[in-house]
Amino acid sequence: MSAYVYHFSPAGTTKRIASVLGFALDADAQMIDLADPATLGGEHPVSAPTGKPEDSDIAVFAVPVFAGRVPQPAAAMISRIRGNGMRAASVVVYGNRDFDDALVELNDILARQGFSVIASGAFIARHSMLPAVAAGRPDTEDCGDAEAFAERIAEKLASAAERGVSTPIDIPGNRPYKESPAAAWTPSVTDDCTLCGICAINCPVQAIPHDAPNTTGQTCFQCMRCASACPEGARVLPAPVAAMISEKLAPIATVRKPNQVWV
Template structure:
């Protein structure tokens, strides 16, 4: 039976995608496996996944939001069928902390029948400010990604590896209340609709990109993708969080690997 590396990622600003695919490529090459990729960033990608077989391995990668797994993924992950498959879990965070996100993801996959044998927390440029985690994941980070993937492949190849222990606490960090904020649009907007196509919640109007309905998760995908720099947030709470990050989270943090 051919082993399959199934890769599932949520990646509004593309860092989780980059790391997930790098890990999957290394696992597939090391284990002689085929690859399947499911990008669940956009609503149309959030469809039920095929059940995994006991010889398969799942790579799950996501950005940390408020120290947790993104809430939009909860139902999707709860419906996965592991059937004894291995899993490698990656939380990507903006140089503050990943809090309980890895533990939460490991618990979710374990309940679905996966054996989580490796986990890691990698750093990316913070979505709210390029002054925190600037340019990450950088070359050094991607070398750690490669090393981590090779170590995970060795565990899988060795047969029946033990589940991994990760940092985090239960009950998980309480989610903050949903903030009724949404991006604004400057006069430079050309209505190219790139922001519409990049919005993981589908809340930017396809007819008028200046109109945003409720449900924005402040992932900043629209801000990062706008070629004219015309999408922005002017909410005072976001400004306060940005100021806190820039004043307290500038020191470089390194990836944490659990094998």
């Protein structure tokens, strides 16, 4: 089996789930970072193998959930990758609220690109904006769930290779998808900013000018990668936004929601 793992993980938690899943499927799995500015800006991202893939090959796509949807930059990147009939597993990772229509949307994108989705999963990770929500996840138990998911995928792949067909999966979600809210804010920059530019280097959509890293442009999609990357902790949620999200998510902040898979 050869596994190709495509992950869009601004805050790093989606990548952790994707890595555990990918390496459980194939110790030599190829990891492709769709949130890397170099990948995002390239004309041709690393793609699935050309020609007809082997029946035992698998592509794994893992994205975070933003307001119940696939982040637009992630959708744009995946829409540049051709599946050539390759079987795929789709994974969405969310911060304890709900994944809404993100999984259906991801599977629709993959189908349009010529992938055959044989398994899907929805996993929990700490909230990218409020780390106190689902704090510490994914943890050891979550990683164990990802490994068990990989085992079921491998079994289905083996069965499909033997019979030449794959049984479809039925996942929750709606079409049309829920409306994506417009980006109404960008991260605040505190006086601790040293203008080092690390945030600009790491921004997936180059929303932070390299010559003015204490500002943020309109292409920001609120992934908070800049906050994760800043060595000074100088990029933060605007206080009113933090208060609003904290109040909204308070009832579920410490609830341990289960991961879900469909194979």
